[in-house]
Amino acid sequence: MNHHPYAECIEACDQCARACDNCAVACLQEADPKPMARCVALDIDCAAVCRLASGAMARDSEHAQAICALCAQLCEACGTECGRHHHMDHCQECAEACRVCAEACRRAALHGSVGAP
Amino acid sequence: MNHHPYAECIEACDQCARACDNCAVACLQEADPKPMARCVALDIDCAAVCRLASGAMARDSEHAQAICALCAQLCEACGTECGRHHHMDHCQECAEACRVCAEACRRAALHGSVGAP
Amino acid sequence: MNHHPYAECIEACDQCARACDNCAVACLQEADPKPMARCVALDIDCAAVCRLASGAMARDSEHAQAICALCAQLCEACGTECGRHHHMDHCQECAEACRVCAEACRRAALHGSVGAP
Amino acid sequence: MNHHPYAECIEACDQCARACDNCAVACLQEADPKPMARCVALDIDCAAVCRLASGAMARDSEHAQAICALCAQLCEACGTECGRHHHMDHCQECAEACRVCAEACRRAALHGSVGAP
Numbered sequence: 237m238n239h240h241p242y243a244e245c246i247e248a249c250d251q252c253a254r255a256c257d258n259c260a261v262a263c264l265q266e267a268d269p270k271p272m273a274r275c276v277a278l279d280i281d282c283a284a285v286c287r288l289a290s291g292a293m294a295r296d297s298e299h300a301q302a303i304c305a306l307c308a309q310l311c312e313a314c315g316t317e318c319g320r321h322h323h324m325d326h327c328q329e330c331a332e333a334c335r336v337c338a339e340a341c342r343r344a345a346l347h348g349s350v351g352a353p
Numbered sequence: 354m355n356h357h358p359y360a361e362c363i364e365a366c367d368q369c370a371r372a373c374d375n376c377a378v379a380c381l382q383e384a385d386p387k388p389m390a391r392c393v394a395l396d397i398d399c400a401a402v403c404r405l406a407s408g409a410m411a412r413d414s415e416h417a418q419a420i421c422a423l424c425a426q427l428c429e430a431c432g433t434e435c436g437r438h439h440h441m442d443h444c445q446e447c448a449e450a451c452r453v454c455a456e457a458c459r460r461a462a463l464h465g466s467v468g469a470p
Numbered sequence: 471m472n473h474h475p476y477a478e479c480i481e482a483c484d485q486c487a488r489a490c491d492n493c494a495v496a497c498l499q500e501a502d503p504k505p506m507a508r509c510v511a512l513d514i515d516c517a518a519v520c521r522l523a524s525g526a527m528a529r530d531s532e533h534a535q536a537i538c539a540l541c542a543q544l545c546e547a548c549g550t551e552c553g554r555h556h557h558m559d560h561c562q563e564c565a566e567a568c569r570v571c572a573e574a575c576r577r578a579a580l581h582g583s584v585g586a587p
Numbered sequence: 588m589n590h591h592p593y594a595e596c597i598e599a600c601d602q603c604a605r606a607c608d609n610c611a612v613a614c615l616q617e618a619d620p621k622p623m624a625r626c627v628a629l630d631i632d633c634a635a636v637c638r639l640a641s642g643a644m645a646r647d648s649e650h651a652q653a654i655c656a657l658c659a660q661l662c663e664a665c666g667t668e669c670g671r672h673h674h675m676d677h678c679q680e681c682a683e684a685c686r687v688c689a690e691a692c693r694r695a696a697l698h699g700s701v702g703a704p
Binding site for chain 1: 494495498499501502503504507510511514
């Protein structure tokens with residue numbers, strides 16, 4: 237599948253989904269999860285949309301570009317929230333995965349599988 | 354959950370996901386599935402996005418409106434394709450579910466949980 | 471889709487997924503979400519498996535019975551945890567949806583679409 | 588996420604989901620998709636369960652082992668069917684991804700995150 241036209245963005249989405257799922261559970265295990273509530277909610281949303289986008293691209297869906305545009309939006313929101321929690325490694329790791337994925341999704345949304353590297 | 358602000362649209366999304374999944378498999382079982390290939394592909398996409406939207410609304414996600422806007426788009430595309438297959442009950446049933454869901458999602462996208470009945 | 475052989479269990483799964491998603495977010499919004507952490511985690515798992523099972527039945531999948539058996543297991547675990555939180559309506563509503571869904575999934579797992587009402 | 592206790596199995600599941608999604612659409616685009624109908628149906632099931640398993644492991648879910656056991660079963664069924672279509676690259680690629688994923692899931696189901704490399 238490495239020759240897949242959307243390969244780079246599929247990989248970014250799968251990595252981001254893992255980081256979001258991991259972050260959600262780590263947030264819940266913090267001593268005080270109250271300030272993490274919005275982070276958990278965005279992690280759940282973002283993981284779901286990343287997995288949807290990954291599948292749509294793997295199927296070379298007609299709607300892959302529209303789905304990637306939405307995914308970029310979710311990744312930005314989730315990454316911004318995670319980025320605020322400076323002392324939590326799971327949040328920083330998630331923020332970075334979200335940043336990479338948002339960028340890849342914006343490119344895929346604009347250019348489709350033709351413009352993908 | 355009937356008192357849920359998004360209740361009507363959640364129900365429409367769940368019904369549409371079922372109709373799409375059912376249609377996909379029924380298309381594959383036709384004597385000649387070749388002319389149904391695009392229908393199957395759109396059914397898979399549409400079912401996935403309907404289930405995503407249903408979950409996002411049930412979680413009253415910040416991004417529920419954006420997800421519903423995308424879902425309306427998918428439902429229209431899938432409903433239009435299914436609508437072309439006049440002699441197939443599974444396609445006609447799916448086209449109707451897509452029409453109802455597209456309408457509910459457009460309303461939810463515009464008004465959010467506030468404007469939902 | 472009401473004539474679908476798995477109709478009753480599909481409906482139970484969709485209702486349970488909504489109740490779990492709703493419960494997860496309501497738990498996160500409690501004044502002290504710490505004691506709800508396991509509940510949120512099980513809600514996320516259970517919602518995901520319920521939506522998987524609903525789709526597999528709607529597609530009359532060869533593996534629908536095995537998926538329903540797993541779903542029954544998840545619903546029991548989630549319902550037991552939710553049942554412990556007596557003063558929270560979202561948990562009590564979710565516990566009841568889990569109980570109904572676990573029963574429907576056990577029947578579907580045993581009898582498949584043949585034994586479904 | 589490379590240090591994640593389930594890292595190897597998560598990677599196998601994500602790779603398998605991509606291969607299944609890709610195979611489903613490629614089957615539909617064959618000149619005669621009729622003999623591929625069961626392959627498409629199994630691809631859809633297997634992709635869905637692989638993404639579920641990947642998420643459950645990333646969340647270190649209590650039910651990750653049970654979900655991996657189901658995933659191993661789906662991967663075997665899908666891989667066996669794909670393996671029959673000797674002249675189709677997408678099927679052979681998918682069969683190999685299913686074989687790797689079934690093995691990783693069987694190990695994860697037995698040993699959980701403790702036994703994972």
